Amino acid sequence: MSKRQARRKRTREDAAGQPETSTQRDTKQPTPQTPKAKTATEAAAPAEALQEKAETPSPAEEPVTEAAEEKPKTVEAKEEIEIVEEKIIPINLHRAWNAPRTKRAEKAVRVLRELVKHHMKVDDVTISNDVNELVWARGIEKPPRKIEVRAVKDKEGKVTVFAS
Numbered sequence: 001m002s003k004r005q006a007r008r009k010r011t012r013e014d015a016a017g018q019p020e021t022s023t024q025r026d027t028k029q030p031t032p033q034t035p036k037a038k039t040a041t042e043a044a045a046p047a048e049a050l051q052e053k054a055e056t057p058s059p060a061e062e063p064v065t066e067a068a069e070e071k072p073k074t075v076e077a078k079e080e081i082e083i084v085e086e087k088i089i090p091i092n093l094h095r096a097w098n099a100p101r102t103k104r105a106e107k108a109v110r111v112l113r114e115l116v117k118h119h120m121k122v123d124d125v126t127i128s129n130d131v132n133e134l135v136w137a138r139g140i141e142k143p144p145r146k147i148e149v150r151a152v153k154d155k156e157g158k159v160t161v162f163a164s
Contacts, residue, residue: 108143
């Protein structure tokens with residue numbers, strides 16, 4: 001028996017007050033927990049909570065207000081961009097793989113931004129969440145080798161990059 005095993009055995013014996021045999025260790029099972037008896041107030045509390053839930057209408061049953069109807073209109077208005085120019089650009093991200101392993105996805109985003117600036121001849125480039133998630137999907141160490149994106153230039157000269 002090693003010193004470590006002997007030490008463990010001693011601590012077990014001290015905790016139990018008497019030495020354990022190997023069969024007692026192997027066959028030891030946890031004692032079942034007996035449930036506590038609930039007082040009258042504790043038993044009534046869940047019933048009251050159920051009554052409160054029944055009285056409040058669920059979100060599906062609530063009447064539709066005018067404000068809720070207007071929200072989709074504002075979302076559509078944001079999505080509508082006056083498109084001046086639109087290009088589908090296949091981008092090779094092989095240059096990102098020259099970066100250290102723990103910086104490849106960051107480098108891929110920089111390469112993407114740089115190539116879109118070059119193709120669209122602008123300085124202001126915004127990358128959508130879909131494209132960002134596509135680049136980061138396999139983690140920081142393994143960005144994709146190539147992606148195809150849709151670059152949209154609006155009348156203000158801003159370019160937004162979407163996944164195609």
